[in-house]
Amino acid sequence: MPSIRRDIQADSQVIDELIRRGGDSQLRTTADGTQVYFDPLSFNAPTLGLAGMFANFTMAHKFRVPVPMQATQMLICCGTAGADLVDLAIARKDSSGLVKIAGLAAPIATVAQSLIAGTFTAPVTLLPGTDYWGEVAINNSAGQFLRGQNAFPNLAAAAEEDCLAKTVGGYPIPTVLTGYQGHANFFWFRIKGNLV
Numbered sequence: 001m002p003s004i005r006r007d008i009q010a011d012s013q014v015i016d017e018l019i020r021r022g023g024d025s026q027l028r029t030t031a032d033g034t035q036v037y038f039d040p041l042s043f044n045a046p047t048l049g050l051a052g053m054f055a056n057f058t059m060a061h062k063f064r065v066p067v068p069m070q071a072t073q074m075l076i077c078c079g080t081a082g083a084d085l086v087d088l089a090i091a092r093k094d095s096s097g098l099v100k101i102a103g104l105a106a107p108i109a110t111v112a113q114s115l116i117a118g119t120f121t122a123p124v125t126l127l128p129g130t131d132y133w134g135e136v137a138i139n140n141s142a143g144q145f146l147r148g149q150n151a152f153p154n155l156a157a158a159a160e161e162d163c164l165a166k167t168v169g170g171y172p173i174p175t176v177l178t179g180y181q182g183h184a185n186f187f188w189f190r191i192k193g194n195l196v
Contacts (some may be wrong), residue, residue: 026039035166039188040061040134040191049148051144051145058173059137060148060163061187062133063074063131065128067196068125070124070125073101073118073191074120074190075115076188076190077116078113078114082110082140084141085109086136091125097176098133100176102122102124110143115190137171166184
């Protein structure tokens with residue numbers, strides 16, 4: 001895989017090659033090359049649709065970034081807004097559970113037909129070849145979000161390793177998520193930040 005340095009971060013050929021190698025994942029830079037957007041699963045994946053989520057239920061799924069990046073925000077897609085508050089985080093898995101490495105200062109409100117963004121309390125550097133977990137939790141089940149079920153095209157078929165959920169007491173997302181289990185559902189999200 002080609003390496004990316006700051007002096008070539010806006011090179012569209014390099015970005016196109018990373019997208020080609022990333023399967024359904026998508027990596028894009030802004031026109032001025034100052035920010036990068038990474039979707040672990042393409043927004044247009046055929047397995048995705050708008051559906052509700054369970055209250056007090058954390059969903060997590062594994063992803064890897066194709067280039068080093070400093071993540072500053074996480075976005076999800078909200079179809080129908082409810083009275084929901086959404087918590088978002090990035091975690092690493094170790095022997096204690098899913099350990100939060102980036103989180104929000106406070107949950108964010110849903111907005112209908114929108115990408116809703118949560119800004120991390122501090123940027124976090126994500127590196128290729130490392131497993132990370134995107135986490136989302138809501139406080140009730142009124143809204144609908146872009147999510148899918150059973151097949152995650154960019155990952156191995158073993159849902160128990162790639163998609164996890166904590167079905168009781170998962171909101172807000174704890175510093176260390178334990179008591180989770182394999183789950184067939186996953187959600188679409190986007191990581192926004194800067195190349196490093």
